[in-house]
Amino acid sequence: MHTADAVETIQREMTVFARRARAAAGRMHPELSLVSYTLLGHLEESGGCRSTDLAAHYALDKSTVSRQVTGLERAGLVERRPDAADHRVQVLHLTGAGQRILAQVTESRRAAFRERLADWSAEDLSRFAHYLVRYNASPGPGRQD
Amino acid sequence: MHTADAVETIQREMTVFARRARAAAGRMHPELSLVSYTLLGHLEESGGCRSTDLAAHYALDKSTVSRQVTGLERAGLVERRPDAADHRVQVLHLTGAGQRILAQVTESRRAAFRERLADWSAEDLSRFAHYLVRYNASPGPGRQD
DNA sequence: CTGCCATGGTTGCACAACCCAACCACCTCG
């Protein structure tokens, strides 16, 4: 496969994935939207962060994050803690309930992925994972699509 | 990287990608939404197909496709042709304008991708592309997310 | 030929997730 073709393919396949992802989002886990799930996941991974951080990481408008967080808080999945050093800031943390729900959804999602990736070799899985990390890590100007 | 971790990583990174994709969609090409672009692309690739085919391929509701197609037709990018064999069916085709717009958008998207993937080796690009194709090709029950 | 169900497509309705702009509160620095 030539480089140009590979770039083309990556572009197209990533787009197809994004399309299907959007289409399927929320259907698997009515109790937690894709957005909410993703935000919860980031909170767990980061061990608590600010709304602005979430917005930056996912290239979302801060207002969008604000509303999502409001919903998550109302659902009792996250809590806001004041930041002693900067009174503008609210540090977001998962609650116990948030951790439970997240773990549960993660598990069922993982099961679906595992099934999908069942016949991949360990080496292929590892390489694929590294490529994705590398791709997402690149700061790319055009946040792609 | 252990297999379980790899699966986990792939899951998370694909999701991050999907989130950013959605976030960035349409910002690069205001004249053509991500959805519309994807549908046009599929039409070109398939050389004409039915609304139902598009819906099935992207796991979209037929009503959604119907509306998107209506918009594309109004914009003069696709045309509906009656199917002689089945009068219920309308076969969708790109118009000349549709082909031009698609080519133009594809090119600028490709440029963005190329830049993002600039420092990848040809081998890595090729492997990454293959992995993505393989992933998307798997019929996976849970259309993942 | 005549019903009856399946299929392709459209429309009404409601909703989730977005973005932008305006705004408030607070921090920082000259």
Next chain:
DNA sequence: CGAGGTGGTTGGGTTGTGCAACCATGGCAG
């Protein structure tokens, strides 16, 4: 102490979607 920047919320409007109801046509059994 202002002036400008940053974190966060709210108001308003748009888009993409799904579901359900509906119409028209096709296919098939009696």
